[in-house]
Amino acid sequence: MAKAMKIAIVDDEQDMRQSISQWLALSGYDTETFASAEDALKALGPDYPGIVISDIKMPGMDGMQFLKKLMGSDSALPVIMITGHGDVPMAVEAMRVGAFDFLEKPFNPDRMTELAKKATNARRLTLDNRALRRELSDGGQLMKKLIGAAPAMERLKEDILDLGQADGHVLIDGETGTGKTLVAHALHAVGSRAGKKFVLLSCAAWDEDALAKRLFGPMLPEDSQLPAVEEARGGTLVLEDVEALSDSLQARLLSFINDQGTPAETRVVAICNMQEQDRTCEDALRSDLFYRLAALRITLPPLRQRGEDILTLFTRLSEQFAEEYGCETPQVSAQEAAQLLQAPWPGNVRQLINLAERAVLQSRRGSGTIASLLMSDHEDMQPVMTTEGKPLKEYVEAFERMLIDNTMRRHKGSIASVMEELCLPRRTLNEKMAKYGLARADYL
Template sequence: MSQLPIVCIVDDDPSVLDSFAEMLTLEGFEPRCFSGPSLLLTFLQQNPNAVVLSDVCMPDVDGMQLLAHLQNLDAELPVVLMSGHGDIPMATQAMREGAVDFLEKPVSPSLLVERLRQAQRQRKWVLARREQQLCQDDKAIVERHVVGESPGIKQLHEQILVLANADVDTLIYGETGSGKDVVARALHDASQRRHHPFIAINCGAMPENLIESELFGYEAGAFTGAKQRQMGKIEAASGGTLFLDEIETMPLTAQIRLLRVLQERSLERLGSTQSIQVNIRVIAASKDDLQRISEKGLFRLDLYYRLNVASLRLPPLRERGDDILMLFQHYCQLAAERFQKACPPIRAHHQERLLHYAWPGNVRELRNTADRFVLGIEGDGFSLNDTSQAIPAPALDEFDQKLEDYERKLIEDSLAAAAGQIGKAAEQLKMSRKTLYRKMKKFQLDKQTFRA
């Protein structure tokens, strides 16, 4: 679901509704105003892609009673409560009964924006998960395997769907731990081969003297210790998919034999001259550019061209934005089921640290972090349970900083020429008033300064 959730504002004071709606519109939200709970509940039944911001002190049905109604409607609907008469017991009760946050009036605009953004992200996770659980088509299979909604992952979903039905040999590129094995499994499960074997072998973890016997099998007496006939991984995958991870580490002798299999779709076991037909799809994964290392003589160029009918590239986790939070939630739920423990709440400071960490180990590191978070233990490297760790926000590089400085100078010059008149400055800059207000807030510019 790409559209951001609507913010439903509930308050019995029309002036308060107008004030919040105007402020949130300028911040890029899509607000809807409700003077009471009945119309809100009707709206939410038809529009689940929403979050709720409600006052506590209202006639007839107050905010706490409304919270109970909303919990009955949808227990995972994010509700932010606010009150001018708030106290600690009230806030504690609200959080215990399901509110995601409790804010005291007058509410700081920056704090409100931050909490509503978090609530929107949470709602997107929930609705995306529900879509994956309800749908059983190929698209749902792919999205269930490859979790995320960032532009790079959405494009990857589409590519997987196309290649799954094309049934061609495929190369998958990505950094260590980025989930190449998960993409390979998605390709298999979304294809017509899904009811046949998916056989995976990690070429980097296999001793060089064993990889050929593992891949191609052998006859009794083919070498010392070969006491009986053994079927190889390629033969076992017939009808289905063979996944070769870290293929760049495969010995050159094995590469020659694999090339023949790909060309002829047949193999000979070690110690045999009998040809065995195999019907397989080969998916190979590598963290290195196979063409580049082939040109250096470290990988057979003819095998690279034979494998490279199609290729997919996985973005590293650090480039996937809010997918980090969605994936962390996903792996926390899996860990909670596996360890039979309740998943701890993921607070705002947890989300900030997750988003600002560089994730050198990619999705594999994130999954380990989720396991430790659910178990409440620390480990080597990044851990949400270690409060002593501070993850600074990434600094802008020199080019981005120059762009920001240039943009700020343009806005300052236009505001000065317009004597602080927002409409005139926005027209000169060819942008909307809303966009100009947002950029002024970003650069901490006050229109009164330019009027003076």
């Protein structure tokens, strides 16, 4: 359940402050009151988790001065102004300065609640978008999202760090659901363009004429956006589904790349999502464009080749969904672990995310098994544990590592509790943790 948004009520009249506060508190809002604009400014920072309702006429700093101060600190903070009867010109001026809306005294409390709901919804969206932008600009946080210790994942992380510092254009390819867009964000975040524009455009989402205008312009006078090549100037332009570009747009993209010279002012990161059998990115793109983009290339590994990363990812995802839905994390049996490792995963990580959420939901209902979900996803999968494709020893070790890892996290690094639950002597547990690269300090 989303946390209640705050509402700061600023009015020099105590009765008015209290009545507004009581009414909004009954509607489920977390209110706080201030007798003056000066007091309120001390508590309202740029990322204030809520909205402001303020009277216009107050002694000392009046509502208009207060509004201008707030807009200077955070122009996206919704401020609802309360005006006296006949003060409509002042209210219009407040809207021009940046007020969200205004209420004219005497006002209907239901109208105030309606405005508060609209304003808090807008504020929540603003704060969520800011948090997402901060996360997507933090290279360290993005690299942490690339979970896994498989050799292919270690190489991928090294490639991102290396190519992030390079200056050339990049081609990212790989099967659907492997996380290509996440890698594009990470490339930008760990490189020299981290603080500059990151523009993401899906080439498959537009018809050719609309895509040409969105990508290269000219935009219509009423359009608020610049063409993508202008919007991304000095930063990174990411083109998802680059294979969807027509021949003429591929030629224009090549000209844009060639005209920039070296080093490029704007880096182009092309994401190729070839789904057709026996066709590659090289087949889909004109050769001169392909070789300009593929000079630096990252191919993401499919999930089925990542070994015990599958179990690590499934555990992390199911824990996140269990927390979200307020229930216990489903336990994975040895047979289910083996089936998770053997599954073909055509949808890769995206499919695993979906499976983890469904596993948590059915566990909350107290019905079904992970194995039954796997069987519904993979009709040709056998319900018994086999060793096809891998030695049995690898399945056993992957399950054992997952079991120790899960138990250590559940007991927050308490060795004694883990020894008791798994019936292991201290020396054996230490040896196995060393073997699987598990450190107690990671769980404290």
